[in-house]
Amino acid sequence: MVAGLAAPLAIMLLYSFWRQDGPNVDTTLTTFNYEYALTKYYPIFLRSLWISGLVTLATVLLAYPIAYYVAFHVKSYKFVWLILLTIPFWTSYLLRVFAWRIILARDGVINGTLQGTGLIDEPINWLLFSDFAIVLTLAHAWAAFAILPIYVSLEKVDRTLLEAGADLGDGPVRSFWRITFPLSLPGVISAITLVFVPTIGDYVTPDLVGGPRGGMIAKMVYNSFKGNDWPLAAATAILSMIFVASIAFLLIQLLRKSIVDPLGAFVIAVAIAVSVYFASFVLTLVRANVPEGTPAIAIVLVLAILFVVGVYYTVIALRAALGRS
């Protein structure tokens, strides 16, 4: 089993250092594919990061209240609620995405209803074939992956802690922010991990509801594969894997930390998100001004430095704001 997984990846790694030469593959080792993929595709990496970030944010924000509701308000039908919330996840993904197409189309359910009732005259165009459609569809598709871990962590919150909070004079809102929320953060961070990692690599949704420019990482890998340049496809795939794996690694580290120090982990998570967007913003600013022929590695290095600096200062700023040293 382990070998069955390791071998394909090893061969793909080897492939990525070869070069497609017409119908043949030149087996001299070269980093050409990596340089090419980095310079050509980095906007897609950033775009994937941005979309997946939005998806994760939307999914977790929507999932938290539901998980809270089931954990604290549902008394006797928890099991039924949990099944109800999981069922959609297990039904055909393609058909669900297709259903969203029916709902969101220009002449679809939403536009039809709105026009029928006279609320709008012209159909809303941005519903389908847009980033909005991608975010909505993915937030729907991965809901269960966010709800369940948050629910588990909320369910674990010792109810006597809330009684103690009330006893010490906290109202429900304060005791939520001071007790329940920090204790549920491990669940929130594992939800972030479980939603972010698969959605950034999703192929079907961006392709079906994202429109012509909706492609994300998977589309990019698939395109180079379809262009019959397997070494380039392999290099792109490995870059994506490193990209996704390092994000997953970061998130898992955060998860570990959040069990010991929930708020600290939260601060770091926010800092990373802020820095990613800061770095990509800087990148779009300088992109036009980068001289021709600058090696891709230089751009990556600059971005990495910006990122690390960004994280460092955001953490310091947030900690100061929260009054922690």
Next chain:
Amino acid sequence: MTDSDYIRIEHVTKRFGAFRAVDDAEFAIQQGEFFSLLGPSGCGKTTLLRMIAGFEFPTDGEIYIDGQPVTGVPANKRPTNMVFQSYAIFPHLNVYDNIAYGLRKLKLSKAELDKRVGEALEMIKLSGFEGRKSDQMSGGQRQRIALARALINRPKVLLLDEPLGALDKKLREQMQFELRQLQKTVGITFIFVTHDQEEALSLSDRIAVMQKGKVLQIASPRELYESPNCREVADFIGTMNFMRGSVKAIDGKTAVVDVEGLGLVNAPLPEDYSFAPIGAEVLIGARPEKLDVVRGAPHPGEKGVKGDIGACAYLGDRNHYQVTIAGRAEPLQVATEQGDRSTLASFSPGEHVTVSWGDNSLVLLPKD
């Protein structure tokens, strides 16, 4: 080691990494004996039991059962059976199938199987419960099923891993009694692991006291209580006052020791008193109930020391006093019986009294 040794533990050591769970254990158990391994949790008693059962294997040393070396033999090939702490009653099987579990290999006829299970159920007074599932049984009943399931295989040794720990106090006392009766009836060697010293004292023929992987003392309950061989054993079994002193003279079977606060006392010499040459620092131990509190002079033939009553505690059948004496930082613990009418005396805090003791109530111990 003699030929009559039924189970021999020879220099058995078990290491988990750098940690020595069992450190050079060396002793023998006789056939038909009720032998207990007693110690606080983490002392290695369960590891030692599991090595006898064949669930763990010693890092060093040999284990013999009935003359056969069994060190590398797995659990399913050993003539031992075990009663687990959690009882490990198979939840998917009923009482009958649980008890008959180990008999499958014997390929008995249905009638023979029924007979043996019936006997076993009768032994544990659960006849008629054959069809019940384990979750319909109470803690005490599960414990008995576990016993029957192990004993039906007629093992050479029955191993019991804190089998009474999960029961409430009343039930535990009753089960202790039944366990002892059962062991006498079947005549099988029992090795019993417990952290409960009272349980060990009331059940066992002999007890091995363990601490931090080492076997400290192996003796009968009376001997352990009356003449512990070190401070740890004395401390673990019951309570004891410890007083520092130095040996002044050896006189026949007693040692003359100069003890802080008490002055010169005569303590009986233990079997091995090599730790106490003249001039050596030693400990003198005295059980609270071997001391007495009196007004005025000590009991005839006993020695005494003046002190002041500190805290008192009324325990129903006993009174506990803490008596502060000069020359000693810690107060002496003294327990007096309540029921004895002749000394029906109670004392109040601050009262000036005499603590009285006889020489034979003192124990000479090595200084740590």
Next chain:
Amino acid sequence: MARTLKKVGERGWGITIFAFGYLAFLYAPMLVLPLFSFADQTIFRFPIEKFSTRWYEEIANRPEMLGALWNSLIVGVIASLAATLLGLLAAKAITRYAMPGKNVALGLISMPLFIPEVLLGLALLIILNVAHIPLSLMTIAAGHVMLCTPFAMAVLIARMDGFDKSLEEASLDLGESGWMTFWRVTFPLIAPAVVSSLLLTFIVSFDEFLLAFFLQGNEMTLPLYIWGQLRFPSNFPPVLALGTCILLASCILVVFAEWLRQVGAPKDRPSVGVGG
């Protein structure tokens, strides 16, 4: 506590409304499909003029679709059996033996959960190409086994961790060999988890598109067929009809699997479905 509970209860309306709204969001797409499968029209637009079961009758006339369904069933059965068997071995190795490199192995086996499917697909395709193995339903099944094993493992490890290990020791102690112990004690105790693992891995495989997309030979699975038909809306209504049937079947399967998990789970611990 009474105070807190009361206040939360008083303020519970907002969150209750949200909860039901969220359920509506979750189920809206799942209701749209059956609705249009009964609509006597080939464009997916309101209002629906006339309802009929025409598309359900049409299913029988699509041999290609039924062929794809059959292929998906075959692949699903093979993948779920193999993944559950591998998951069982892995779960036993991980929960019962102290072996070196355990975490590394565990990490590698769980990797398909953490790397995008497109990469797994490409990697498998490259190695199949290098090894000159022709693409077929079996290559799809092989890919699905890799994808499904972590799911099977998660379900089985949870169950094997959940029961008292001294039960297995008791069996050994009573003279049974390791294999007979597995058969007489371990397997009956984890049977509900095995069944739910089979069901869940079957559903994952049955629904999987991207790996199949990379690893397909001449024969299609159902998701591949659906993908192909998406471009032709007029051909799509019978797909919706079949999809509705499958939707119903998978709902029943999921409820059954979850129910099994609840029945099989140790009584004193809370337990939930995927990802928990």
